[in-house]
Amino acid sequence: MSVLDERVGPFPGGRIGTGDVLGDRTHEGVGRAVTHAEHVDDFDMRHLRYFLSVVRAGTVSGAAQELRISQPSLSQQIKRLEQRVGAPLFIRSSRGVELTAGGRAFLREIQSIPGQLRSAIAAAAPSPLVWPVGVCGGVPAEVLAEVQNGLTGQPTDGTGSRTEPVLRMRSVSTADQSELLQHGEIAFGIVRLPAAVPGLVRAVVWDEPLGIVMDAGHPMAHRPRLTWEDLSAQRLLWYDEGCAPGYADTVPAQLAALGWNAVLHPIDQDQQALFVHELQTADDVVALRPRLAVQGDPQLVWRPLPTTAAPRERLAVTTLADSGSARHLRRVAARRRWPFLT
Known part of the structure; x- marks a missing residue:
């Protein structure tokens, strides 16, 4: 719809x-x-x-x-x-x-007409309802909660009912979000940076160093520290082509500069069950995630990369520039101290 x-x-x-x-x-x-x-x-x-x-x-x-x-x-x-x-x-x-x-x-x-009309109708609507939000794969629950609290705020009418819009989040790849924003089918997107697309603004809500993720039964899981030599024999579970443009190319290049020319093993990372299954079924496959993204999962083990300059995962809320949603995002970013990018 x-x-x-x-x-x-x-x-x-x-x-x-x-x-x-x-x-x-x-x-x-x-x-x-x-x-x-x-x-x-x-x-x-x-x-x-x-x-x-x-x-x-x-x-x-x-x-x-x-x-x-x-x-x-x-x-x-x-x-x-x-x-x-x-x-x-x-x-x-x-x-x-x-x-x-x-x-x-x-x-x-x-x-841009559908999005502009949508914004015009929404601006005049006496009762706020739903803002559709596209979410790229592998976004931690903490990030979704931060975006939810930031964009919608808290109930203020004293009755416990919600007086701010409700976010309706759904899985949308970074590559598709720009088009859906232009067509007015989503109001905001959550993307991995870098994702350079003209006509959009972004507010960074998550900025964490990446580390190695492996199955708890992996042969290296018992080691507290890994070396580049350890990692050289491992394939890297990575984003399928088009799933995370910009980010999917930048991080492997950063790893190569640090000494690991990783052989990529691409999958659709929108599905957490598939992500975990791939790690469990091979002894030479590891992944990259921030520590908080897998913390508390007994099936997975996280280890830091052997460097003090690890690549970082940056997640941002994005929307059309020069729109009502962009003005709202700028105000939210200032209030919650999200770095705002134009």
């Missing part, structure tokens, strides 16, 4: 005016908006959602399945959109669809 289909909590931000009087600049902006609206008053937001879904899926059939409508119906709606725009938006082939030059230009201009 798209966020266009549900009411969501407000992103605290300023109103365009107070009382019955608006500033001259606001009047000018409203005047321009009225003029623009005259030319799109027969435009259906549903068609934008359909267009964006086809772009994301890469096929009309895949988008139709995601939208839970028939493929012929979706094809007809896309044709109507192209007729309304006055130009073809897709090149169709047996492999799927590709954007035309006009389609790329259309996407560039409209992809």
Whole structure:
């Protein structure tokens, strides 16, 4: 379900005016908006959602399945959109669809509209409800609690009921979060840094040194300290391609500079059970995690890397720059002393 289909909590931000009087600049902006609206008053937001879904899926059939409508119906709606725009938006082939030059230009201009509309509706909503949050794999529960407490605050009405928005967290890879933020399908994301994507701001909520994680039955588990020579014979359980762009490349490079050219063993680290299972089924596989991320798990053992300059795991809350959610995140970061990155 798209966020266009549900009411969501407000992103605290300023109103365009107070009382019955608006500033001259606001009047000018409203005047321009009225003029623009005259030319799109027969435009259906549903068609934008359909267009964006086809772009994301890469096929009309895949988008139709995601939208839970028939493929012929979706094809007809896309044709109507192209007729309304006055130009073809897709090149169709047996492999799927590709954007035309006009389609790329259309996407560039409209992809932020759902998020902007969502923010506008949320800002005016009298009753805050839900903020969807995308969470990358392997995020410790402590981080989720810190983000929950930071973004939503505590009940303040004296009755014990929640007066701030509720976060609805779901697993979304770092690679996919930017697109979902642009489309307005999530309000915030939790990502591993570095994750350089233009148009986003970030607040760091977790910054811890990485160490070696292994199964409690691993041959090296009894050693209090490990050496680079010990690690040279070990494969590194690591993030699957595209799961943690930036971070997935940076850390192995840092390890190589320290003396460990690790052979990577990639898996989907969104599933903790799979992560533990991989460590249990091989004597030459270890992983990297901060100590607090595995503390208290009797199946796992943590050991520091043999260096005083260990790579670090930095997790950040991210959202669209120049948005109500960005202004809210900046205020929360200042209050909770989260380093804020632009």
